[in-house]
């Protein structure tokens with residue numbers, strides 16, 4: 322089958338149709354297009370819109386080496402056994418498509434390399450035109466469009482962007498491991514607030530009980546209104562496939578809570594709002610342009626620099642010009 326290189330609208334719909342049948346090359350092409358901020362992005366989004374909201378989106382975050390990819394691999398195995406179609410997005414903070422982490426992810430996830438019911442894709446968190454916060458939801462929509470029942474998004478919980486991405490999931494898992502000071506780090510990085518389920522992985526190691534107690538203690542200190550979700554904590558030894566059923570049970574419990582409390586719709590609306598905002602801000606930035614010689618911004622900057630205009634008035638004028 323020849324590669325469709327979409328230059329025109331009818332190519333986009335052909336590509337989306339092929340992705341709908343689960344054609345992995347069409348899915349790969351669509352994700353590449355959304356990742357690169359292709360001019361056809363808006364058309365792709367329009368073609369995918371009818372399929373939004375079908376997939377359960379699960380985020381996994383935590384420090385490097387804590388066992389996210391191993392856990393993802395085992396979750397994929399369990400979900401496949403349950404007959405689900407699964408998509409995996411591994412967001413990597415290192416340079417695009419190289420870096421040891423992605424190679425490692427590939428190795429750990431290659432159990433599923435020949436399974437047509439699984440689509441695995443690494444995305445770099447660097448160099449996105451619309452930013453990670455725009456590219457990731459778009460990639461999730463591609464996978465939804467391709468008929469995935471569950472989309473797992475693995476992000477390294479180090480930067481704010483990664484935390485934001487994880488928080489855009491329906492259910493967010495935060496992985497901890499003994500002896501990494503992770504519980505304390507999690508609080509510092511604001512990860513505690515986004516966690517629906519904590520997984521104390523590497524429970525085969527010394528200190529797992531202490532980590533488990535630490536995180537339970539921190540959850541107990543958190544303020545919650547009646548009816549709010551209380552984060553679950555489960556132990557796992559991912560590389561031996563131990564505790565994975567407990568992780569899935571906690572995810573399911575959270576999913577039921579989301580449905581019953583109306584939290585699912587709220588989260589998905591928040592996700593859509595963040596997506597719209599990222600796109601609109603990206604567009605604004607594009608329209609304002611750089612400091613090109615003849616840009617409106619450059620002219621205003623010249624006035625502000627010599628005190629002819631204050632920066633607030635200049636910004637107001639810039640926005641007014643954009644609106645007109």
Ligand SMILES: Nc1nc2c(ncn2[C@@H]2O[C@H](COP(=O)(O)OP(=O)(O)O)[C@@H](O)[C@H]2O)c(=O)[nH]1
Pocket residue numbers: 383384385386387388389390391392425426429522523524525526557558559560561
């Ligand atoms: N001792 C122990 N090691 C594990 C466990 N789960 C994963 N690992 C190992 O930890 C290392 C990092 O795992 P990986 O899944 O790549 O972590 P990630 O960076 O969070 O994606 C690998 O060598 C795994 O084999 C576990 O439950 N116990």
Ligand SMILES: [Mg+2]
Pocket residue numbers: 389390391422426475
């Ligand atoms: Mg990994």
